Amino acid sequence: MPSNESEEPETAGFRRPGWRKPAPLGxxxxxxxxxxxxxxxxxxxxxxxxxxxxxxxxxxxxxxxxxxxxxxxxxxxxxxxxxxxxxxxxxxxxxxxxxxxxxxxxxxxxxxxxxxxxxxxxxxxxxxxxxxxxxxxxxxxxxxxxxxxxxxxxxxxxxxxxxxxxxxxxxxxxxxxxxxxxxxxLPRTVWRRLRGVLRRAVRGGVRVWRRVRLRLRAGKGGTEDR
Incomplete structure (x- = not known):
């Protein structure tokens, strides 16, 4: 369960109500x-x-x-x-x-x-x-x-x-x-960075697997021609 009990930040044109509330409300x-x-x-x-x-x-x-x-x-x-x-x-x-x-x-x-x-x-x-x-x-x-x-x-x-x-x-x-x-x-910033690293690693693994599969198919085709 992540930490999300922060309140809405002050922004231009927004006035914080007198009552404090969780954010998100749920x-x-x-x-x-x-x-x-x-x-x-x-x-x-x-x-x-x-x-x-x-x-x-x-x-x-x-x-x-x-x-x-x-x-x-x-x-x-x-x-x-x-x-x-x-x-x-x-x-x-x-x-x-x-x-x-x-x-x-x-x-x-x-x-x-x-x-x-x-x-x-x-x-x-x-x-x-x-x-x-x-x-x-x-x-x-x-x-x-x-x-x-x-x-x-x-x-x-x-x-x-x-x-x-x-x-x-x-x-x-x-x-x-x-x-x-x-x-x-882990802090949210570190977790987002780690998630990005994992995504790149998964994508890199998928690309490597596709290349290996293509080479295997090419090698199999060359063997059949012989």
């Missing part, structure tokens, strides 16, 4: 969904990994390391739930205030300005807790996918095609873990 519900729905489910899976690996440690290649990563992932995701709970109490809109304060109350001299000041202070607290929840959630996903890679790794007794398939799964899981870490924690 970032608040996104944080609530990640920390209140996804994080508890993933924390449950992480704790389940502990029981499975601990009960049959001899069937896994790196049981101790997998259990450690699962434990850290579960704790990080539980922390994300707690941060999301603390953040939610500080995010509200002017419509929420209108439900609690009558029109007569809001027209008291100085009352509207004071409500706006309180909302801006609460919004700053929401940003802090939302940022902590986002970091804990992303870290939990990175640790969870890394633990999955260790769990799926073939035991020493595995051999043949089964071991090869499980090593492939380990590599994929580690790749997803590394990709999630880069996407979640």
């Amino acid at each position: 970032y608040g519900p996104a944080v609530e969904t990640a920390t209140g729905v996804a994080a508890p489910l993933l924390a449950g899976f992480s704790i389940a990994f502990l029981g499975v690996v601990g009960a049959d440690a001899d069937k896994f290649r790196w049981p101790s390391q997998a259990m450690l990563l699962s434990l850290c992932a579960g704790l990080s995701l539980i922390m994300a739930v707690q941060c999301g709970f603390n953040a939610r109490q500080y995010l509200y809109s002017p419509a929420d205030l209108a439900d609690w304060w009558t029109e007569e109350d809001r027209t008291v001299p100085g009352r509207a300005e004071r409500l706006q000041e309180e909302q801006r202070a609460d919004f700053a607290l929401w940003q802090q807790w939302a940022r902590r929840g986002r970091i804990a959630y992303n870290l939990g996903i990175v640790l969870f996918t890394a633990a999955t890679a260790l769990v799926i790794a073939p035991p020493p007794s595995a051999a043949g095609g089964d071991a090869a398939v499980r090593w492939l799964g380990t590599g994929i899981a580690f790749g997803v873990s590394a990709g999630e870490a880069a996407w979640a924690f």
Whole structure:
């Protein structure tokens, strides 16, 4: 989950409203969904990994390391739930205030300005807790996918095609873990540069493959002519 809780910048002809708001506007519900729905489910899976690996440690290649990563992932995701709970109490809109304060109350001299000041202070607290929840959630996903890679790794007794398939799964899981870490924690500028490098690398690989395929076809045609 990337960080997008910045507000709209000041531009010519644009006057920032007195109320602070997330940007994009859906970032608040996104944080609530990640920390209140996804994080508890993933924390449950992480704790389940502990029981499975601990009960049959001899069937896994790196049981101790997998259990450690699962434990850290579960704790990080539980922390994300707690941060999301603390953040939610500080995010509200002017419509929420209108439900609690009558029109007569809001027209008291100085009352509207004071409500706006309180909302801006609460919004700053929401940003802090939302940022902590986002970091804990992303870290939990990175640790969870890394633990999955260790769990799926073939035991020493595995051999043949089964071991090869499980090593492939380990590599994929580690790749997803590394990709999630880069996407979640690298600055946006660095990530855009890295994405550009990856795109150029993929395009270069495609061009090389096309050239190799053409040469193979040409060599095959020359062999048939003989």
